[in-house]
């Protein structure tokens with residue numbers, strides 16, 4: 001059972017995830033990725049899926065052609081836990097510098 005992060009814990013953790021947006025209402029963090037084409041986007045999703053299985057922690061996500069939107073929350077904790085922060089960091093680690101990253105906001 002993952003422990004829900006306290007607000008100050010959450011805010012500190014998010015400092016290491018500058019590309020992720022915190023959604024207060026839905027108590028999740030999310031990020032949109034844009035790739036060259038569907039093939040690159042789907043390859044990314046396949047790698048994220050393997051990370052999620054290894055972590056035992058899974059994203060809520062959607063894909064439209066070359067765009068992948070990922071939201072992370074811990075359903076068991078009813079909000080953000082360290083598992084979300086860790087998985088977001090692992091997902092960021094998959095990105096080659098060459099991937100277009102839309103500006104935040």
Ligand SMILES: C[C@H](O)[C@H](O)[C@H]1CNC2=NC(N)=NC(=O)C2=N1
Pocket residue numbers: 056057058059072073074075076077
């Ligand atoms: C039994 C299994 O480990 C749990 O149901 C895991 C699976 N993946 C999960 N993923 C997410 N995002 N939140 C959870 O609470 C969660 N629980």
